[in-house]
Amino acid sequence: xxxxxxxxxxxxxxxxxxxxxxxxxxxxxxxxxxxxxxxxxxxxxxxxxxxxxxxxxxxxxxxxxxxxxxxxxxxxxxxxxxxxxxxxxxxxxxxxxxxxxxxxxxxxxxxxxxxxxxxxxxxxxxxxxxxxxxxxxxxx
Numbered sequence: 001x002x003x004x005x006x007x008x009x010x011x012x013x014x015x016x017x018x019x020x021x022x023x024x025x026x027x028x029x030x031x032x033x034x035x036x037x038x039x040x041x042x043x044x045x046x047x048x049x050x051x052x053x054x055x056x057x058x059x060x061x062x063x064x065x066x067x068x069x070x071x072x073x074x075x076x077x078x079x080x081x082x083x084x085x086x087x088x089x090x091x092x093x094x095x096x097x098x099x100x101x102x103x104x105x106x107x108x109x110x111x112x113x114x115x116x117x118x119x120x121x122x123x124x125x126x127x128x129x130x131x132x133x134x135x136x137x138x139x140x
Contacts, residue, residue, distance in 0.1 A: 010079035051120035
């Protein structure tokens with residue numbers, strides 16, 4: 001078994017807000033991240049798949065295919081978007097678009113397509129909000 005990781009980047013804005021709390025409580029907990037106009041990040045996404053290399057191609061997965069899946073399932077929805085307003089899992093459910101929740105959301109978007117392809121499995125999603133802050137989700 002081998003792991004293969006593909007990186008992608010996207011830019012998006014968001015804010016942190018819990019509708020069940022007062023404005024004062026939101027500001028107390030989230031600080032300047034609670035400003036409703038939002039703020040932006042240049043995110044780095046790492047998607048790791050695992051499997052055995054194909055005996056003919058030597059690939060765990062075709063990297064062009066993986067790039068296209070990431071583009072279609074994640075980047076098309078997230079890049080240059082206001083996550084709270086334009087991405088359904090955050091806009092519709094009031095899920096706060098923290099780095100942790102973004103990682104889980106990306107997993108949920110990618111896992112069905114990767115599982116359908118069959119040869120590899122999604123083993124990790126890592127989302128960097130900044131070079132020093134990231135969240136990692138392994139589907140459990």
